[in-house]
Amino acid sequence: MGIVFNAEFGIFKLDAGNTTYAFMADENKYLAHLYYGPHLSTDNLKVLYRPQVRAFCPYPEDRSPICSPDMFPQEFGTNGVGDYRASSAVIRDINGHTAVNPKYRSHKIYAGKPQLAGLPATFGDEKETETLEISLFDEFLQAEFILLYSVFANINTISRSIKVINHGKNPLHIEKLSSCTLDFYDGDFDFIHLWGSHCRERHVERTELIHGVNSINSGRGLSSHQHNPFFALAEKDVTENHGRIYGVALVYSGNFLVEAEKDQFNQVRTQIGINPWNFGWELTPGESFQAPEALLTVSNAGLQGMSHNFHDAIRQHLLRSYWRNLKRPILVNNWEATYFNFNTEKLISVAKDAAKLGIEMLVLDDGWFGKRADDTTSLGDWFVWEEKLPGGFDYLVKEVNKLGLKFGLWFEPEMVSEKSELYKKHPDWCLQIPGRVRSLGRNQMVLDLSRPEVVDYLFETISKILSSANIEYIKWDANRHLTEVASALATPERQCETTHRFVLGMYQLHERLLERFPKLLIEGCSGGGGRFDAGMLYYVPQIWTSDDSDAIERLKIQYGTSLVYPCSTMGAHVSDSPNHQTGRVTPFETRGVVAMSGTFGYELDLNKMDEHEQSCIKQQVKDYHKYNHIVAQGDLYRLTDPFSALTYVVWMQVTKDKSEFLLSYVQRRRIPHEPIFSVRLAGLDAGKNYRNTATGEVLSGEMLMNAGFMLPGLIYDGDSMQFHFVAE
Ligand code: GLA
Numbered sequence: 001m002g003i004v005f006n007a008e009f010g011i012f013k014l015d016a017g018n019t020t021y022a023f024m025a026d027e028n029k030y031l032a033h034l035y036y037g038p039h040l041s042t043d044n045l046k047v048l049y050r051p052q053v054r055a056f057c058p059y060p061e062d063r064s065p066i067c068s069p070d071m072f073p074q075e076f077g078t079n080g081v082g083d084y085r086a087s088s089a090v091i092r093d094i095n096g097h098t099a100v101n102p103k104y105r106s107h108k109i110y111a112g113k114p115q116l117a118g119l120p121a122t123f124g125d126e127k128e129t130e131t132l133e134i135s136l137f138d139e140f141l142q143a144e145f146i147l148l149y150s151v152f153a154n155i156n157t158i159s160r161s162i163k164v165i166n167h168g169k170n171p172l173h174i175e176k177l178s179s180c181t182l183d184f185y186d187g188d189f190d191f192i193h194l195w196g197s198h199c200r201e202r203h204v205e206r207t208e209l210i211h212g213v214n215s216i217n218s219g220r221g222l223s224s225h226q227h228n229p230f231f232a233l234a235e236k237d238v239t240e241n242h243g244r245i246y247g248v249a250l251v252y253s254g255n256f257l258v259e260a261e262k263d264q265f266n267q268v269r270t271q272i273g274i275n276p277w278n279f280g281w282e283l284t285p286g287e288s289f290q291a292p293e294a295l296l297t298v299s300n301a302g303l304q305g306m307s308h309n310f311h312d313a314i315r316q317h318l319l320r321s322y323w324r325n326l327k328r329p330i331l332v333n334n335w336e337a338t339y340f341n342f343n344t345e346k347l348i349s350v351a352k353d354a355a356k357l358g359i360e361m362l363v364l365d366d367g368w369f370g371k372r373a374d375d376t377t378s379l380g381d382w383f384v385w386e387e388k389l390p391g392g393f394d395y396l397v398k399e400v401n402k403l404g405l406k407f408g409l410w411f412e413p414e415m416v417s418e419k420s421e422l423y424k425k426h427p428d429w430c431l432q433i434p435g436r437v438r439s440l441g442r443n444q445m446v447l448d449l450s451r452p453e454v455v456d457y458l459f460e461t462i463s464k465i466l467s468s469a470n471i472e473y474i475k476w477d478a479n480r481h482l483t484e485v486a487s488a489l490a491t492p493e494r495q496c497e498t499t500h501r502f503v504l505g506m507y508q509l510h511e512r513l514l515e516r517f518p519k520l521l522i523e524g525c526s527g528g529g530g531r532f533d534a535g536m537l538y539y540v541p542q543i544w545t546s547d548d549s550d551a552i553e554r555l556k557i558q559y560g561t562s563l564v565y566p567c568s569t570m571g572a573h574v575s576d577s578p579n580h581q582t583g584r585v586t587p588f589e590t591r592g593v594v595a596m597s598g599t600f601g602y603e604l605d606l607n608k609m610d611e612h613e614q615s616c617i618k619q620q621v622k623d624y625h626k627y628n629h630i631v632a633q634g635d636l637y638r639l640t641d642p643f644s645a646l647t648y649v650v651w652m653q654v655t656k657d658k659s660e661f662l663l664s665y666v667q668r669r670r671i672p673h674e675p676i677f678s679v680r681l682a683g684l685d686a687g688k689n690y691r692n693t694a695t696g697e698v699l700s701g702e703m704l705m706n707a708g709f710m711l712p713g714l715i716y717d718g719d720s721m722q723f724h725f726v727a728e
Helices: 302-317 344-357 392-402 421-425 452-468 492-516 551-562 588-595 611-633 701-706
Strands: 002-006 011-016 019-025 031-038 089-092 103-111 129-138 143-152 157-166 172-184 189-197 200-208 212-218 230-235 245-251 256-262 268-274 281-283 288-290 293-299 331-333 361-364 406-411 415-417 444-446 473-476 521-524 542-544 601-603 635-638 648-654 660-667 689-692 698-700 720-727
Touching (some): 002 129, 011 157, 019 293, 031 172, 031 293, 157 172, 172 293, 189 212, 189 256, 189 551, 230 268, 245 268, 245 302, 281 288, 281 492, 293 302, 344 392, 344 611, 361 473, 392 452, 492 521, 551 588, 551 635, 551 660, 588 611, 588 720, 611 648, 611 720, 689 701
Parallel strands (some): 331 601, 406 473, 473 521, 521 542
Antiparallel strands (some): 002 011, 019 031, 103 129, 157 288, 172 281, 189 200, 212 256, 230 245, 245 293, 415 444, 635 648, 660 720
């Protein structure tokens, strides 16, 4: 780790783990990007600076030597002054001008890493991180841009963010402020991103980066099921474990925009940040605006290398929950077991069976509050529905605790039903444009979390419930996207700030609840995995990955999610068969194998389990305790790609010290007389011998990785196996 400034050439060299990132303040005070890739020991990087000028590439009249800002990679994309690629900022002054052209002014290098006001961000102490703060100044706008770069010891990741300060006498209006510009001299890349829908989140798409702008975004107020705030640029030969790949993830949970632009010279400009669509921010004199953080990584070891870098950075420097390194309790959630149809007696009877089977926590999902008999009512009324749950939580939680189980509860804090006490009292607390027809989603509206009194109300009511009984977990849901975004409090000039202020309000609510209940385990959720992003992971160590709990569909969803996010963050449960989303029948064992690569739990009616199912649960509970440290703390190796492997899907997790591994395989579809299938394992110590703990068979790491492991044939669609090996 280290950040070095070479004053002779104005070059900044940032070493993060085995990688180097470099740029220079050139003679004209532009920040010219020089390099991002595997570690370079030399600091003679000036040779990488190649300013040029060509026809139709304008250059500033005061610039010497002549060179066009359109023609070299930069750390900040100027706007309207000759660089036609996607800009980092668009700022309108009082005269309506929107050009932005800040120049290098000064820098600071220091140990540690500052937190970003009001926003989630990676952290590290003074031994683990070092930060470079660059100040750029636009004399014309009297605006300062502070670019922050932090490196982490032994982690191949850097974080970047940007803040703008208005030092002038007049207000400025931010129309766009990207968190990070990452440029390349040439762009023979593929663009990889995660797309999807409700119940089909984070499928992987890889396409050739075409000339023009390749772009994904969310304008839904939440990071969304549809696109994830992440992209990768992979060189053409990149495979799972080979080739140069760059990955960028945004630590933000609201509207975002990714732009990857390949220009006329095959240069590539990328931007990631808050989506400028329907966004704006008034910056009065003296005020500043902080854009969210982006995490950047590069690997020469393909998708696997990129994922390992992200997983390590997230686990060590982003998850800050009390629970981040703790084994999470095996839970049973009543949603798919009962939906709204439960009462105290039913819950206690489920808890009794759960206790017998070794399950550690009962989670009561939707339907416990207000008069919530179905999804048309009561959101916002966060008080217990005593008629449904006589004795309230005081009684229920004590009974559940007596059985040795923890208790958890579902909330959907950001929403309100028209049929609710809250709406009756505060009809102006929801997002709406007066006079316009409102859009509903699942019959509900979105609360205006840009208003402090709304956040206060939620903090008070949720805290009251959490203090009323021993509630140790909450599932924090958000079941619709934002529409007619407008706040009754905002002035006309500031209406376009509402979506971002909503996100800041949501973060503040998390922050305050965690301050008050530091040991609370929060599981994020938004109709399944509609807000699975690095921003949320700062507050919640796990997120319900998808409302599709079908094990076979989950193979793709969890694979895609794992490109960026570690297994320990993926909520995964064994649910009913036939599955409620797909109608597919899958063996109980397979549902366990797939869920065990996440946080693990159950989402079915434990009172209805037959003997075989009960014995499966007992075995799975044992396995979870035996394997969870490998899954949660180890490295994931994806051995086949479920988007192309129609039959077998195979993956493994290996402990960091390579002393133990868990190999999982699922036969998606049986093909008669299929060729015998062996798979080369990965991530082992070639010099070690590994013993299969079920059979006693000993095989060397060298053999398993070079010759492969013979997978026994399976008979039916959906069959699976799991193998546990320890080094001798
Ligand atoms: C969302 C969640 C589900 C469940 C329901 C309850 O869809 O993703 O897991 O909690 O809400 O209404």
